[in-house]
Amino acid sequence: MSSMAQSVQETSAEHGARMMRFWLVVICAIIAFLAFYLAASRFYYKSPTGMFTDVATWLGNIGAALVSFEGGFFTWLGRVVVAAINVAPLFTVIYFAGMLWRLYRWVVEEHPRPASANPLFDRHFRGIFSELVVFTALAAFVWWIVGNTVDNLHRLGKPPGFDFLGTTAGFGINQILFLDYSETSSYGKALLAGLLNTIVLSLAGIVLATIIGFIIGIMRLSHNWVISQLAYWYVEFFRNVPLLLQIFVWYHVVLKPLPGPRQSLTVADSIFINNRGIYSPKPIFTDAWWFVVAAFVFGIIASWFIARWAHRRQMETGQPFPVVRTALALILGLPILVYFLVGQPVSFNYPELRGFNYQGGMRIIPEFMAMLLALSIYTGAFIGEIVRAGIQAVPHGQTEASLSLGLARGQMLRLVIIPQALRVIIPPLTSQYLNLTKNSSLAVAIAYPDLVAVGGIVLNQSGRELEVIAIWMLIYLSLSLATSAFMNWYNAKMKLVER
């Protein structure tokens, strides 16, 4: 009897809870739909039914954008971006549908839960509900901003879009790498040229800053008082003077004392240095050059296998093998040998003074030199401190332990100290690399045509502030994320392997 009563009571409690769950879902659905609709209607829908008919139009638009190649690559890219932005709300719709489905399943499915549980305290429900609230707020905010911006740009008579990327640029750029940019190229290509200049500057800066940083960091730990003080003052000076100031100083320091093109400093009649840059002979490779390249690649691969074999042999027999010397011979010696065997397959294009300036050869513009010096010297000061901290973070006991194991000083550094120091060094080093990349945007101050400088010209000539700024942000974000990804991979490789 009593058990019967209990079971009846249970079902009615359960029924109550179920009804409550049902109404909660309905309320959620209404909240979500209203918020979503209010936000979306600011921009996309002018009538309630439009919300559904527009979906077909969006899909049509993106299809049309993908297959239309008229107007060149950058016009196509612009169209696809705009179409993708237009379709983006569809994903919001799909997401909301998914959420409602999850809620429905939560209502109908029998989860093991206390009979009279208050749904508000159900972990499962609260998970879905809080996700829904956060996402709705975010989507509503984004849609409201986007909608307002687009509306107002239309009102200003400047509908947003990326079509302008295909328009003729009409301006010159004084450092073009890996591209055939000319004044008749498009804005898109100009931006690409700027991006390549940024990448080259950043990579060169990262390499040089790392070298400077390691030297300074090690000097700082020197027992020689003069050397360590030198490093100390280097760090304190360069990291405390604003970078922009350093860039200006380097630019004018590089520029001012250099002679004009007609009084160039000459090294061996082939390298010319003047206030227009550093000119050097440009190698021109014949087909036989590929043998040299092949020898070089072979050298690298062979060295890798030899290193592996030597490592295994040392593990098994304890016999060391001169890996470094062998590798050097293979990677450098072999290609040099091949180079002479196939009859020196390189000729040089020497720079020549024609008219106002040197023509031909390879050239580094003074703006690049100034940027590279300023960025790497500035960042090198920070890296120096990071390196010092990393080395000091390895306990002294490690040094003593490795010495008592009979390791030589070099082996101790290479096998014990540096691997452990790197563990501490790499994460802050990543930040410095990211800083350097972003700081390279200061190049605009001294006419180095980086992404910001060229983008600024494009922005000004085309009047597309919003679009150009969006492109800037997106590119710097991608560059930084790529650097981070690489450094995280390296960090994972370097960290202590723990059991």
Place this chain on the structure above:
Amino acid sequence: MKKLAALALGAVMTAAMAVSAQAGTLEDVKKKGFVQCGVSQGLPGFSNPDDKGNWTGLDVDFCRAVAAAVFGDPNKVKFTPLSAKERFTALRSGEVDILSRNTTWTMQRDTELGLNFAGVNYYDGQGFMVRKSLGVTSALQLNGAAVCTNTGTTTELNVADYFRAHKMQYEVVAFEKADEVVKAYDEGRCDVYTTDRSGLAAQRLKLKNPDEHIILPEIISKEPLGPVVRHGDDQWFDIVKWTLFAMINAEELGVTSKNVDEMKKSTNPSIRRLLGVEGKFGENIGLGSDWAYNIIKHVGNYGESYDRNVGPKTPLGLARGLNALWNKGGIMYAPPVR
């Protein structure tokens, strides 16, 4: 750069928030109590701060003329120095009410960029400056030269067109700030400095030895420079436009800052209309009937402003040339006040 970022952010914000600053610039200006005027970062003769921080120049005079027309006081104006790159964003985002900054009137700016040019206050053309020691006498001898210029200008497009049209090589070195261009040219980074000829005359004064440089005879472009306002506010556009016309008409009618009070008693109907003795021309643009009187009284007519700032007796020493009145051999011409 920071400023540009701030401006860009401002532009995005104004675009993102509802825009109502579009219409009613006159009311906004009256409420603020001053005209916010965008000028250059320092171009002698056009807009340049003196050693006490007072702005002077042809473009500055124009801003003062607008302030005189609106408030009867030429000092109710504040100046915002803008780089070539920032100027249109600043105007469009409402940071300045007028852009009076040696800006070339082009179709793209007038239409696509959402701006209105209120007329021309200086007819200019792009030229080249080189060192005398190079022995160059014509721009056609500049093949292979390195050319310093400003970014965000018509200049960098013209120079590209010119060298391309004449199948000449060149290297462009484009700086954001005019002072950096001058410095780089002076230090020998470039063989050539190019900008509008009036600008060359002005910037030459900043070089270490101005006499060692010459301006080549070629004029490679038409550069009609004038004040600019935003699209979409016809009343403000009218006020700015007719401020310029009033100054030009005043010169044509012989009304100067010195004789303007006597001229009020003139029997010449054109002068009487201009000075608000007859007709309701001031009221029609939302100002007092003495709007033009105030401009001429406080700032002077176009000729006075020209002579004071860029004329032959100034360090710039620019002859009137194209900028003389239409009946004196130039093309400076204003519609009549009637």
